[in-house]
C-alpha cells in the first residue's frame with residue numbers, strides 16, 4: 001500500500017498521522033460526526049463534565065492533540081468563560097480550523113494555540129491545573145514519553161484526563177463495531193476525502209492501542225495516582241483519569 005502502515009517506524013508513523021490530519025483538517029468535524037454517528041459529542045461532553053473545571057479565574061488547562069478545539073471550547077463553557085485553555089497540536093492546519101472556530105464563538109481571548117509535539121511540551125514544570133487529550137494519544141508514537149510530559153507540566157493536585165477509543169466488551173456490539181470500523185469508516189473516508197488508506201491506518205491504530213486496564217497501568221507508571229476509567233458506549237471509547245499528587 002502507499003502507506004505500508006503495518007510496519008512503520010516511529011518517525012514514519014508521525015509523518016503518516018500528520019499527512020492524514022493536514023488533508024482532512026477542513027472536513028475533520030464533519031468526518032467525526034459521520035464516523036461516530038454524533039457519539040463523539042456525547043463522549044466529549046462527559047469528559048468535560050468529569051473534569052468539572054473551576055469556575056473561578058486563574059484555572060489553566062492544556063488540551064493536547066486539541067485539533068479543532070472541541071475539548072477546549074467545552075472547558076471554557078463549563079468554567080463559565082473563566083478558564084484559560086492552551087490548545088496544543090502538532091498540526092498547524094488543525095489548529096487554524098480551531099482558531100477560526102474559537103473566534104466565531106467569541107472566546108478567542110480565552111484560548112492560546114501552540115504548534116508542538118505531545119512528546120516534548122514547550123512548558124515549564126507544574127504549569128497547568130488540568131491536562132486533557134481526546135482521541136490523540138493513540139496517534140503519538142511514544143505514548144510513555146507523552147504521559148511523562150503530561151505529569152511534568154501538571155501542577156501538584158493537577159488532573160489528567162484521556163479520552164480514547166478502547167476495547168469493546170459487549171457481545172454483539174463488538175461485531176457490529178468491527179464491521180463498522182473495517183468497512184464503513186474507510187468508505188466514508190474515501191467518499192469525503194477521496195482516499196481510504198489513511199482511514200485504514202486510523203482503524204488499525206485503534207486495534208493496536210492498549211485496552212482499558214493496560215492503559216491505566218501505563219498512566220500509573222508515568223507517576224499518576226488513582227488511575228481509573230469509565231467506559232462509554234460499551235467500551236468503544238474510554239475515559240481515563242489520573243492525579244498528580
Ligand code: SAM
Nearest residue numbers: 065066067089090091094117118134135136139
Ligand atoms: N482532540 C480533538 C478531538 O477530539 O476532536 C482532535 C483529535 S484528532 C483524532 C487527533 C489529533 O492529534 C490531530 O489533530 C493530530 O494532529 C494530533 N496529533 C497527532 N500526533 C500528535 C503529537 N505527536 N503531538 C501533538 N498532537 C498530535
